[in-house]
Amino acid sequence: TATTMAGAGVTTTGSPCGACKFLRRRCAAECVFAPYFCAEDGASQFAAIHKVFGASNAAKLLQQVAPGDRSEAAATVTYEAQARLRDPVYGCVAHIFALQQQVVALQAQVAHARTQAQLGAATAMHPLLQQQLQQQAAAPTSAPTARRCTAPRCTAATASRRKAATNPQM
Template identity: 75%
Template sequence: MTGSGSSSGSGCGSPCGACKFLRRKCVQGCVFAPYFCHEQGVTHFAAIHKVFGASNVSKLLTHLPVSDRAEAAVTISYEAQARLHDPIYGCVSHIFALQQQVQF
């Protein structure tokens, strides 16, 4: 976690983006704090919450090794944004578009 001795999970005295979005206190050891900063984290977490739900993402992150959580958070955020843009295919539509570019 970032910052030691702080009462908030984000280590800077303000809640992480996820806790700010969920309107709850960000506690020491918050699973979201290292991956959803105070500034941009709210926007990213809003999409994640809408698509996957906070509880599901929390469970997923806690079951992963700490070394894999940052990459998982970025991937989940990307997929959530893609699902909001294209609810049927999500990020697969980007893959199809790139495959077509390669073919041409």
């Protein structure tokens, strides 16, 4: 049976990694692709990389990255290659744009929900304001509406003066 070194995809039986399997070559012990492209499904992942970037460019890229970051770099290059094959014009940027539009739409929904919550809280605290809003909604838009004082510190005298000022025929 084949034993795997540190779960990295390098086998001691000499079976090639997914990249070498795709390239139909012998997998060397120092193969840069072996830790990141397993023998089972690595060939299909590497096919996209090979088609978009080329095997030598992908090898150079992985060798330039710090060993601790190579796994993430291999996953990123795989994702970018697959995205480029799906959308030759925009590649992975199309997904980024879609996510940005989704963020904008969700932010608008949150702002609307906050406004509704504040309006609900305000109308619950001020029953007169709620009554006034209902009357304004029911009143025809062409007729002027009498203004009511709904502020808590208004007195009856202040309210009657305001009513007299807005309605001079009284």
